[in-house]
Every structure is written in C-alpha cells, then in structure tokens.
Amino acid sequence: MIENNNQKYQQLEKASKTKNTIYRWILFLILAVFAAYYIAPLYVMIVTSFKTMAEIRQGNLFALPNDLNLESWYVAWNGQGFAAGDVFLKTYFWNSAKMVLPAVIISTIMGAINGYALTKWRFKGDSYIFLLFLFGTFIPYQSILLPMSRTLGFMGISNSIFGLILVHVIYGLCFTTLFCRNYYVSISDEIVKAARIDGAGFFKIFFKIMLPISAPILVVTVIWQFTQIWNDFLFGATFTFGKEAPIQVALNNMVLTSSSVKRYNVDMAAAIIAGFPTLIVYVLAGKYFIRGLTAGSVKG
C-alpha cells in the first residue's frame, strides 16, 4: 500500500513538472519584488551617505552618487568642529560599547545559572518563580519608568553609564533566564542525577557538565541581549542626557536637530554607523539571531 502510494506520488510529481517551471518563474518574481522592498531603504541610506547635498537636491533617491564623497561620514563621526551644539557620534558610540559589554556578560551569566537552577534542581514553587520571569518579558516598560528613574536618582547613578548597565541587566534578566531555562529543560536529567550520585555539587555540575554543552544557547542569549541593549532607545532617552547618552539617543538628537540646514547625507551616514554593529552580528551569526527571535516568541 505504502509503496503503491509512493509510486502514485512520483507520477503526480512528474506530471506537474512543466506547469511547475512557469509557476517557479512567477514565484521567483514575487520573491524578488519583496527582496527589493526590504533592501531599498538600506540601499538608499548607503547611496545618500556618499552624495553631496547638491547632488541630493538635484538627483533622485535611488541614483548612484557621482563619486564616493566621504565627508558626511567624517562629519557624522567627528562633528563639524564648532564648539556649541555640534552633534556627532564618536563619544556616544563608545558610551554604548562601554554599556553593552558588561550588561550582556552579567545578564547572560545570571540567566544561565538561573535557568540551570530552575530546571535541574527543582524545588517547591520554582515554576511560580519561572512564571514571574516569563511575564516579565512582556511588561511595557512605561509601567516601571517612573520608579526606576527615582531609584537611580536615590542611588546617585542617574545619568551614568553605570546606571544604564544596571537597568539593562535587571530587565534583560527575564529574557536570559527564559532562554536558558527553555534550553536546559530539554536536556536529560539523567546526566545531572548521575553526577549527583557521584557526589558532585551544584556548581561543579554547572561548570563541568552544563556549561560545556551550553554554547548554542549562550550564543543565542548573548546575541539577543547585544541587539536589545545596543538598539535600546527608551531607557537611554529617559535615564541619560548630554554626554552620557547611548548611541541611539545621539542619532535621534542628530537627525532631529532643526537648528542648521538639514544634511541628509550626514544623517544617513550616522544611521548606518548606529546600525552597523548589530547588522554585522546578524550577517555573521544570522542563524543564532533567528533562533533567539523564535525562542523569544514561542515561550513557555
């Protein structure tokens, strides 16, 4: 019966082959049109960043630049050189780097240990604790913004990179714990049980057994946290101002300044610089990036 079905199936496949070629061309066309839609803004950003303002005013959005004009990139990074009201990205790019590195490392380590404890050392009430973390990934941050800004004030770390690191570690914890918990729950308990019988303790099992097999989920978690924290605007804009701001805030200030003549080429160069680190991570580790997104979506 099964063999019969298979034969029938292959015949069906063969018969539809010619019809298929036409379909496939239409299919490719639709896919290509969508690809053009997604790629267009990036293309426009890149070509605009290399144009002069005169070219921008004369030509159209999609035209290639006459030659590679690097001045707008220089201005976006270093500023125009006047003292007051000059906006540029250099300082803020490094602010973000100084913030992202410790915040990602601390929240990932804590998430891994939490996930391990919640799955391999079950105790009474652990599933309720997990529920608190899980729901924490959904809350709109507006409902914690006011008390957080007061708390940072009390602690004397408002408007500082250190304050932002703290905020990102706290609210990232829900995500990192969730990711690691969901990964460890799929790993057999038998290994841990065997190790416990052999007398290995909590941390020994974690470092000797769990950590060596955790590479995939740690990569996913690190990439997720890096993207979230680098791209954050709400916390940065609420808790910092002036020279302490992270890069997304600086980019927004730069684009929205209405004091001088608009320089779209500088805006575009700045936007590419601000998006570059996460874009590189995406290109290099796209697989893990997508896994993080879908892990974050199909929760529980």
Place this chain on the structure above:
Amino acid sequence: MFWLKRNLPRIVIAPSFGVIAWFVYGFIFWTIYVSFTKSKLLPQYQFWGLDQYYRLWSMPRWHIAVENLFIFTILFIILCVLIGIILAILLDQKIRAEGFLRTIYLYPMALSFIVTGTAWRWMLNPTLGLEKFAQDLGFSSFTFDWLVTPGMSIYTIVIAGVWQSSGFIMAIFLAGLRSIDDEIIKAAKIDGAGLISLYTKIILPMMRPVFMSAIVILVHLAIKSYDLVIALTAGGPGISSDMPAVFMTQMAFHRSEIGLASASAIMMFLTVSAIVVPYLYSELKREDDRK
C-alpha cells in the same frame, strides 16, 4: 552545612528573584498606587481615587493616542501576518536561494527602531524622497506627503513598522511550516488536493498556535511602540500621530504630571496583560498536557 547544600539552588535564585520582585512587580505596584494620587512634579502618597483615570479619559490628546494605537495595531498585524505568510509559503517551495532571500527579508529586525525611523523619514521626505523620484519618472502630479499631513502620518509609522517586523513573522511561519509532517502533505497531494487548497484547507489550519504567537507578539510590540514614533514623526505634525507610550513619557518627564502618566502606563499594562495572560495560560497548559 547540610542546610546550605540543600538550599543552594534557592540561594542562587534568590538575588535574581529579589531583583525581579522589586524592580518589576514592586515598581508596577508603585505605579498603580501613584496613579491613584494627585502627584504632579513629585509623587505624593495620599490616596485620591480614580481621578487621574477620569482626567485621562477626558483628554482629547489621550483619545487621539488610543485611536492611533488602534489604527496602527490593526494595520500592523494584518500586513505583517499577510506578508509573513505569503513569504513563508513561497520560500517553502524548495527555492534555491532560500538562505540568501531569508537573510534579506529578516535583516531589518537587526536594526533599531531609531535607525529604521531615520531611514524611512528620508525615504518619505515630501520634497526629496519617493515623491521626487516618482515625479522625475514623469508622474509630475504625484504627491506623497503623508509624513507632514495630520491624519496621514500615522500610516507612515505603519509602513516603517511593517518593513521592520514582517520578516520576523515570516521566520516564525517558516519554522511552523517546516515542523509539519511531510507525510500529511504527501497524503493530501495523493488525494488530489491542489496547492491552494492544500494550504488553505490543511496546512494553515494546523498552524493556529503559530498565528496566536505571531498576533500576541505583534500586539505587544504595537502597544510598546515608542522609538519608531519618536524617530519618524515625533508624534507630529502637532500631536496627530501620538501614541500611548509617547503620551506617557511626555506627561511623566516633560509635563510634570506623574499621576496622569502613571494612569496611562497602567492602561498600557492592563491592555498587554489582557492579551498576554490568557495566551501564556494556554501555552503553559499545552505544555503540561504534553507531559
């Protein structure tokens, strides 16, 4: 010593648990309480009832924000799901360049909403952007000035939002399609199901959980959307593209209306909860049933 060993897992969790309990749930309760007070520039803790909520719902600006959120959420969900499904189904037809195309469809997700907003703000620029491009092509009467037109600027946020998030929905649906058993598809083909009825009658109904996840994610993204509005329209022209998240930060940090801001934050929190709690409940129940 034995006690320590026995309770080590709890002790390890305790700091994180404390942090979450205080900074997430404690803070939410603080905000709820303050929304019942008369707080202006500084919080004051005398209970005042539902006054701030009455004030909130009698403000025209809040109504604009809620209406915009409604328009944005509906269109955002419909377009993202539609594009996501179409792309996922097309990509699932054993396309040769699948990996490459997937990379292109999904890269906007790696960019921040500020970068997205900046890029689209330039694309939609009324004098130099897409409008000029179409005019240069010969359509001299073509106008596309939604960005600066009250009542239309909210749709520019939809355009940019869909561009940023639809690839992600495609990825979720593609993962869902890949998890469907090949035998089911083969059997349906043998029974004479065409490609269209195969998808509409068999595969898509099987993907109901994926639909649910996608919609919950999109709704909660929509309610939280703040950065994109700021970068693209800053809530303008005027307050025509205001959204609840923008309203809240305005009231809290620019207008010294802490009580009112808290009330609006709690409205957002309740809306998200109303969608997420039943979803999580059904998800966790499903997981329990599987055990």
